[in-house]
Amino acid sequence: MYMIMAERKRKLMSRKVDQKANSESELVAVSKQHKLNETVHSVYFSGGQTTYVRRRLGEDFFSQPCVALAKAFLGKVLVRRREDGTELRGRVVETEAYLGGEDKASHSAGGKRTERNTAMFMKPGTIYVYPIYGIYLCMNVSSQGDGAAVLLRSLEPLQGHAVMRQLRAARRKDGARPLKDKELCNGPSKLCQALDVPRHFDRRDLASDPEVWLEDADPAAGDARHEVVVEAPRIGIESHGEWAKKPLRFYLQGNAFVSVVDKVAERGENPSDLNCQTLCNHT
Numbered sequence: 001m002y003m004i005m006a007e008r009k010r011k012l013m014s015r016k017v018d019q020k021a022n023s024e025s026e027l028v029a030v031s032k033q034h035k036l037n038e039t040v041h042s043v044y045f046s047g048g049q050t051t052y053v054r055r056r057l058g059e060d061f062f063s064q065p066c067v068a069l070a071k072a073f074l075g076k077v078l079v080r081r082r083e084d085g086t087e088l089r090g091r092v093v094e095t096e097a098y099l100g101g102e103d104k105a106s107h108s109a110g111g112k113r114t115e116r117n118t119a120m121f122m123k124p125g126t127i128y129v130y131p132i133y134g135i136y137l138c139m140n141v142s143s144q145g146d147g148a149a150v151l152l153r154s155l156e157p158l159q160g161h162a163v164m165r166q167l168r169a170a171r172r173k174d175g176a177r178p179l180k181d182k183e184l185c186n187g188p189s190k191l192c193q194a195l196d197v198p199r200h201f202d203r204r205d206l207a208s209d210p211e212v213w214l215e216d217a218d219p220a221a222g223d224a225r226h227e228v229v230v231e232a233p234r235i236g237i238e239s240h241g242e243w244a245k246k247p248l249r250f251y252l253q254g255n256a257f258v259s260v261v262d263k264v265a266e267r268g269e270n271p272s273d274l275n276c277q278t279l280c281n282h283t
Helices: 002-040 066-072 162-169 188-194 274-282
Strands: 043-045 049-056 076-080 087-098 127-132 134-143 147-157 212-215 229-232 249-252
Touching: 002 229, 043 274, 066 147, 087 188, 134 188, 147 249, 188 212, 188 274, 212 249
Parallel strands: none
Antiparallel strands: 043 049, 076 087, 076 212, 087 147, 087 249, 127 134, 134 147, 229 249
């Protein structure tokens, strides 16, 4: 009888150990999945009541021709997670396409490859950060097409306004007036300052980087597919002849966070002598 009781006790203890191990394995699996979801998704709160789960955009999104990608960016949400865990968010409202090759205004014009523009020739979704005037930065994202990339010109701030304001103020003169929300990210270098985008983000992958990524559109901010997209000449490239006139800047009409409004383009009176065939391969 003693031997039978001992055997039953041993089997019971063994069953409990197995159950505990299975439970721990399940917890580990759930934990891993939770971390994955944290990396791929972010949560919005609209009016403090509704929760929206955001989908991180991956390689498929970025693998588009340059003009198509520049337009597809509009309405999407750029997210920057800082070292302290703070997340800054802004809705993309303005972009520019740089086609490479024949595009005289592109850093990769004529297929020229340098140490500086290497990211433009890397896989779609690669971040290209370069300095201007020696002190400011601009953020671009590579697309399909050899040396083609999209410049992110302006964002509509969605989250982290106070931090963005501090980051922008650090680069301004003492005593300068406080910035309005619409002035935080309404320009490519302002965007980089407000989101704390550093030079070493160059050549990172926007589809997988843990510190900066792109999310699907926030329903609370509107659907860009139902907004009018203005096609206008790019900014600051006046010295590049006919390419300075081509409508390769795209922005959401009526959005207060756009850097420069082009009334002529909005009226459909763009004087560009654009050869449609030139852009068809990039659309």
